[in-house]
Amino acid sequence: MAARESKLKQRKEIIHTTFESSTDSTAVEEKFFGQAEEDEDDGPVVFICGKCKLPVGDSMSWDGSEDGQNQIRLKRVTDNVVVGKDTRLHDASKRSLCLIVDLFCRGCHSVLGMVFASTPKNLDYKRFTFCFNVADLDSYVLGSASQMLAAEGPKEQPVTLEYRGIVEQQLTEMKMLVISMAQRLEEIGVQNECDVA
Structure with a gap:
């Protein structure tokens, strides 16, 4: 040894x-x-x-x-x-x-x-x-390079709590819009049935 x-x-x-x-x-x-x-x-x-x-x-x-x-x-x-x-x-x-x-x-x-x-x-x-x-x-x-670019493009950004909150708010608003559109379509469908009868 x-x-x-x-x-x-x-x-x-x-x-x-x-x-x-x-x-x-x-x-x-x-x-x-x-x-x-x-x-x-x-x-x-x-x-x-x-x-x-x-x-x-x-x-x-x-x-x-x-x-x-x-x-x-x-x-x-x-x-x-x-x-x-x-x-x-x-x-x-x-x-x-x-x-x-x-x-x-x-x-x-x-x-x-x-x-x-x-x-x-x-x-x-x-x-x-x-x-x-x-x-x-x-x-x-070879393989010793260490420099990397940050996220590509000006629109990309890291996911932060603030960014996550904004995305969740937009999803909630879209969900509310889809629900209200579905209710409106249902009302239109009911009204058309009454007119036919």
Whole structure:
């Protein structure tokens, strides 16, 4: 049990560090690690370009995060992400040279991250995943909208005691009118019978 709590605490620290500027860490923890203690109603997270706001991916294709490099990894992305053609050397850590290809936003052509094309054995888990720089992304949690419009139209109004009283008075007046009309029709019917006889 202590090991599980320690692991959960480690995950929380990673999430808080990685997403401190772009996403609510509680939502990220719940969706990505399934360990959230509160708010089980949050929806999936949509990641969007920080500049032009085009969607680039979502949490349904989550592959992991790198706290030290402030990156997230996704297995799949939208067509708004363009994989560059030129490979270059990247020093991921001491004595860990990699070949990478840059990821660009189709809308504004800004660099969003990279794809590791060749890695040393200790970084094989990153190969052929889409690694995004968190600083270049924004995010939106589906279902997090809370603003609603009041009753539509100028004629609609909430039912208050005063409004209810007015409606009941109008119904009573209509009932009295219908009763008096029925009595009048009955009198006319009786009068017609007398005239015929």
